[in-house]
Amino acid sequence: MASSIRSDAEDELFSTKSLRGGKNWAILIGVNYTARQDELRDGGDQRSREALPALSNAANDALSIADILTNYYEYDADHVIVLTDDKGTAAEQLPTKSNIARELLRVSKEAGDKDTVFFFFAGHGIKLESQSTSGNNVAMLALDVELQEGDPIGNMFGLPFGLMDDLGRIKANQKLLVLDCCHSGEIFNQHRASAAFQPTSEESGREDKNLLAAPAFQAMASCRASQLASDGRDGNSKFTSAFLHGLRRLPAQNQKSPVTAHALLRHLKGYFDESQRPDLRSLIDPSGNEGEFAFKPRREAEFKKFLVEELEEAYLRGMVVSRQGSWWFEECPWFIPSIRAEMVQIYDSQEAVSRGSTVADLLDAESLREAADLALREWKDGESDVAKLRRKHGQLLLDADSGKKLREALAEIEADLDPLLPTEKLAEISRGKVESVSPTNSMDKALKAADVHLLAVVKHSLGNDEAEKIYKQALRMYALEMQPTKSDSPTQTANNEQVVFNYSRKILMALCRVDFAQYLQGEAKQHKLAAEQYQLARREIKQITFDGKQKGYADFFMTFAFCGEADAWIGINRWKQANALLDQAKTLAETKHDGVLSPVAGHFLEAHVYRRNAWCKMMQWKIKDAMCSFRKSNEILVQRMNVEDSESEHDDACTSVLSDELPAGWEQSKDYSSKVAFLHNRHGIAMGLRFQGDTEGAADEYRQLTRDVESAFSQFRSDSADAAIETQFVIRTINTQERLGDCNLFGNPEVRDLKEALDDYRRAMMRVHLLRDSARDRTKAALLYKQALALSLPSPFTDHELAMQMCQVADEIYRSSEGKTGGLFDALGTLTTLCVQACEETTESKTVLARSTSAQDKLRDCILAYRDKVGTTPHRDQLELCLFASNILLKYAGQRNKYQTLADADLLLSFCRIALESYQGSDGTDSPERQEVSDAVKYLRPYFDTAMHAKMGLGDSQVKEMLQIQAEATLGTLDLKEKGVRPILAIYVLDDKPYLLVDIPRSLSRCVPLAESYYNVEMVRNASYSEAKLPLPDEIQDALSSWIKQNSTAYGTAKPDCRWCDTVRGFDAHYAATTTVIDSTTGEEKTVVETTSRSGTFPFELHRP
Known part of the structure; x- marks a missing residue:
């Protein structure tokens, strides 16, 4: 019984007369068109029969909304008009054109200027073949619509203008039009000089009571003008089901505050993807009125039952149990979905301190294991066979204390559940699909979605390809099970049934989606589909707003899902998405602005x-x-x-x-x-x-x-x-x-x-047999590939025969999983064998050029193809293998002509430059980070050296390219040309020998081996830290002096670009100078390091003395 004493919140909520004054009208139309089917079937108009198929849920949509408005909101039954073609409906209550028009006229006469009017239509909307003379593009069909060759010619309401004209005659202060039919978004295409539907200027803050009292005319469409609306299943359409959910849930979460149209829209968005997108807009007239329609809950209505119950909270707590952020089945396989909540409740009964806390905390793994043991051993009288089977399976997994026992337990569970798996039949209807489950034996009527969920997880863990199909079946079954159910209460009348909303199934469905995503990004290598499942899982949980500890449990799950989705995008090298998701996960763990720690912290x-x-x-x-x-x-x-x-x-x-x-x-x-x-x-x-x-x-x-x-x-x-x-x-x-x-x-x-x-690698192989099947095979293959590479490179123990034998075994494993690999294993499987063959061929023959298709050619073609495959943002391990293979191609794969040498060097450099970029700026922004030195500059130096060797071997014609290599290898950034043209002199150390690279505009280009001039690396380095500089070779000095003289007038003081800093080879821009001093006490000489560093300079004298 509702209390007669109002709280302060209620007084505040209901004290404003404008929120309580006036009547609330509702006109609710639901048309299934069932009564028209015989007529259409017997007629000869095939197109009309196809245009008006029967719907399953439209009539019930109108009835369901009427029920919640009259029982929970301030709508008197006398002012709620329901027209449906439900079985047994009187003729005057059928949703015919004339009856709908009659009720619209009635309301236009009776509604006052302080009243509100809510108009709802569920039925068919048809796109007209050509725009009518009234400007309508879509027809909203009444029950008695007249059709000719599939086109409506009478008894319809036109969109966008026809229905608007009828509603426009109603004088009510606030009106809300909701259309749940195909092409309903056409209502927003109504544009007239006087008014037009527009999105509100601000979607937030619409609960302001001044907006709730201001005039408003809003429209909500279940889909866009070009989209179809789902008829749904099990009683309501997809849109109406979400709409009803919002009317029930939002007041429960917000202390029975008025439910605004925009609050409902925000709630609805979590249920839909781009295939059906609801929208809400306001009719803005010349007065600028932009009020907000709201449904006002009855003060005495009880909404608490729509909150998360204790059992549902237990399921929520059990969403994240991993102690390392891994998939739950890898760490707690016994924590099976069907009896997970029971385990959590036993856990809570033993953890009084944690249960009494106001802050969410994760489950302690060891204590949870003890609770699981109690739950699994606690047999109950009268349990069904399936319930006993669940306990058996949980016990098998709990007792599996080794990898071998776990595999045996999984096989036994699979054998138990496979014969009990329900069979599915899909029946197509015009606005959606209905899934029905047909029994296959006497036991499977009790097999629930959670049991099928476990079977999917078991097949997933065993590497069985059937896992994908079973996951999808489990998700469909969860969707069926989480529909609202009704249970009679002895204290309630037949007209006021207790409605029970099974949010436990929604929570388990989100868990199932995450498990499915783990399979898709792991075994199936369908990373984009995995990301979609993570998104859907988060959406399932976001639809249930939690308070207090429940919000903390939800944050744990959201954090885990953010990380999982990030991993999915990483699997296809989508770094921008991955980085954004990980940033969101970190934000969830940050200290809040008010100083309160996140429960994840x-x-x-x-x-x-x-x-x-x-x-x-x-x-x-x-x-x-x-x-x-x-x-x-x-x-x-x-x-x-x-x-x-x-x-x-x-x-x-x-x-x-x-x-x-x-x-x-x-x-x-x-x-x-x-x-x-x-x-x-x-x-x-x-x-x-x-x-x-x-x-x-x-x-x-x-x-x-x-x-x-x-x-x-x-x-x-x-x-x-x-x-x-x-x-x-x-x-x-x-x-x-x-x-x-x-x-x-x-x-x-x-x-x-x-x-x-x-x-x-041999030592690593010693424990590979302890891994599970798929992981064991892939790890074995990867280690064999790496051993083969080590055996094929030039060394005292090179063994190409053994290397090729290892590749043959690894290739067989790789081919068996081709198409389902990524990262390192994909790169190894693609490139290793060809690298080994190229090294072997070079050893066997020095006449590679005479062969039509050499191993060198095959390796080159494969690297080029793989570069195209991985694009500009490959996985780190993929890029390392590409660098390694390109280095083998250029350094060890035999002879080639000048052009091919040039091309192979450029191929290696292309991978070096990908690493240099470090994927900065891949989001399309002009970020200053692009100017930062790559972290990998020292790691990449041997690869740059290989390319530089090749370019030097081609002569001075390649000096420009050598200068680019020098800049990138020493500075760690991509080399871009300057705006002007000037001489460039650069030092590069290769094989512990110094080289001077010189390019003077319209003059000489030279690569000068300084060792031939008796300059070693130490002499050049010391000159850069000394005032005494080394002389340039005469030819270069003459050319440089000539250029400076010719350009000093035009360019002022002409200065060449001198490059000498190279931290990898010890040429630092700053250095600690030393001086020799005499100790005044002992008279001995000693070296003293200056406290401040000095700047180094180019080691060669640019001007003749």
């Missing part, structure tokens, strides 16, 4: 966000940003492990120690999930060193990391039997050893050791 999920951000930046060659994010992630993890970082006094995470120190208390911590994540971040930092060109430093980090990973793994095995964490440790041991091998394969040729690379 400090949790493993925040560490996961920064780890994902780090890898995304690493893949874009933004190495410094990546390393900063890795360290930020580790700082969060250290806090979660309840230990103190020895470098925690640093305010800036980017200035912390690199990675070689474990935090204090590491050995004592039992938080192995955080440990695995911490070690993975250290792995990323070591990789950052490698891509900054520090091959030796990276190798040292990886060697230390392999020991730390093994130590933590050993401690874990003595303390725990968690199969999911064990798998993560196995992956860490393999991947760390593999990346150590990469230092010695892809690292700087001056310091790398191919023998060490082979040993590292």
Whole structure:
């Protein structure tokens, strides 16, 4: 019973007379056209029969809205007019043209200037073949519409003008027209000199009570003028279902505030994609009136039942359980959807402190596991066979304490559920599809969407291609199950049934979409479709607005979904989208403006966000940003492990120690999930060193990391039997050893050791058999490919025969998954075998030019094709393989003519320049970041050196190109031509020998090997820091002096462009000068370093003394 005492909020809400004065009218039309079908079928007009098919839900749409208006809003039954062709409707209540016109006329006579009128139509809208004389383009069809050859010729309302004229005669203060029919957006094409529908100037702030009292004439269309509207299923159209949901949910969330038309539109947008897009506009007349129509809830109406219930909150809490931001099934496979809420409720009963908190917190994994064990063992009397089966499956997964047992459990679950899978039949209707489930045996009537969801997850984990089909079936079943259901209450009359809204299914449906997305971006390699599923999952949750802790739980899920979608876009090298999503995820974890921390802050999920951000930046060659994010992630993890970082006094995470120190208390911590994540971040930092060109430093980090990973793994095995964490440790041991091998394969040729690379890959292979099937095969193939590359390059232990045998095994695995690969494995599978063949062919024969199609040619063609495939923003590992393969092509793949040498050098340089750009400016903006030096300049130097070798071999005709290489290799930015033309003199160090590159306009171009003039690198470097400069060769000095003399008048003081700075080779722009002094006490000479640095200068004298 409603309380007779009003709250202060209610007094404020209902005290304004303008919100309470006047009557609220509603004219609700719903037409299914069922009664017309026999007539149309028996007639000879085929086109008319096709133009007016029966609808399933239009009549019920009108009845459903009438029900909620009269029971929950300030609409008296006497002022709610419903015209439908529902079975048994009296003739005067049918939605014929004359009856609709009669009611419009009635309201126009009875409605006063303080009243409101809501007009709703659900039925057919037909695009007219040609515009009528009245200017109408669309016909809104009454039940008795007259058709001729499919075209309406009578008993219809024309859009945009016909219906507007009828409504325009009503004197009400506020009017809202809602059309749920095809082409309903045509209403907005009504343009007259006096008024036109326009979007409101501001969509926010429309709840202002002055707007609620101001005159308003608004129209809402279920779709655009060119679109069709879905008839929906299970009682209501897609549009009306969302409209009703808003009328129920919004007052429950906003203390029964008036529900404005714009609030409904914002709510509706979450339900639709571009195929059907609702819209709302206001009719702006010369007076400028732009009020806001609102539905006023009854003070005594009870909306609380439309909020999230305890069970639904339990499902919401269980949306994110991963301790590392991974897919939940990899870490908690026993947390199955069908009994997940029961596990959470048991967990809460044991965690009183957490349950009583006002701040959302994630579930503790170990406590949740204990709760799961209790839930699965708690058999109940009278349980159905399917309920028992759920507990059996959960127990199998809970007891699977090894990879082998897990695979056996998955196979048994698949065998149990496959025979029970419901069969589906799809029936087409004009405004949508209806899915029906047909039973196949006596048991499957109880098989629910959550059970099919589990089957999809099991097939997904097993790598079964049927997973995609089963995921789609589960989603359809969730959609059916989450429709509102009705249950009779003994305390209520038959006319006031209790309506129960199953938001649990909406929450589980969002979880299913995320699981499906994980499959699409993983096994299926359908990254764009995966991104769409993440978007839909977020939309499902956004449709349910939460308060307090519920909002925190939703934020956890949103954060996880943002990261997942970012990974999906990364899979197809869409960096702009990925970066934006990760920024949104970080924002969710930030401190709010009022100083209140986000519930995500400090949790493993925040560490996961920064780890994902780090890898995304690493893949874009933004190495410094990546390393900063890795360290930020580790700082969060250290806090979660309840230990103190020895470098925690640093305010800036980017200035912390690199990675070689474990935090204090590491050995004592039992938080192995955080440990695995911490070690993975250290792995990323070591990789950052490698891509900054520090091959030796990276190798040292990886060697230390392999020991730390093994130590933590050993401690874990003595303390725990968690199969999911064990798998993560196995992956860490393999991947760390593999990346150590990469230092010695892809690292700087001056310091790398191919023998060490082979040993590292061999050691990595030792645990590959512990991985699951698909991951095991791909990891094995990748390691074989890398070993083959190490064996094929020139060294004392080159073995092309063994390398090709390894490639044959790896190629077989690659071909079996072709089309479903990406990143590193795709690059290895595409390029490795051809690289090995090119190296082998060069060794066997020096007459490559005589062959029609050599291995060199095949490798070149393959690299060119792969460059086209990956575009200008490839994955980091793809780009590294392209650089490596192009380097092999140019350096080791045998003889070629001058043109081909030139082309192959340019091919290698094209990949260097992609890395230099670091994808900056790929969003189309003219960002100043484009001027920054690439983080990868030192890493790329050996590749630039290979290209420079090739260009020098072609003679002085290539000096212009050599100068471009010199600029890009030493400065780390793309070289752009200056506006003016002047001499360029540049120093380049290659193979520890200095070269002088000279280009003088309209004069000579030379590449001068300075070693031939008895200048070594040290002499040139010292000259750049000394006032005594080296003399230029006479020929160059003469040409330079001549140019300066000729251009000094026209250009003022003519200065050549002198380039000599090269931090990679030790030519720094600034240096610390030293002086020799005599110690006054001892009389000994000693060298003193000056406290301020000096600027270096070009090492050669430009003017003759």
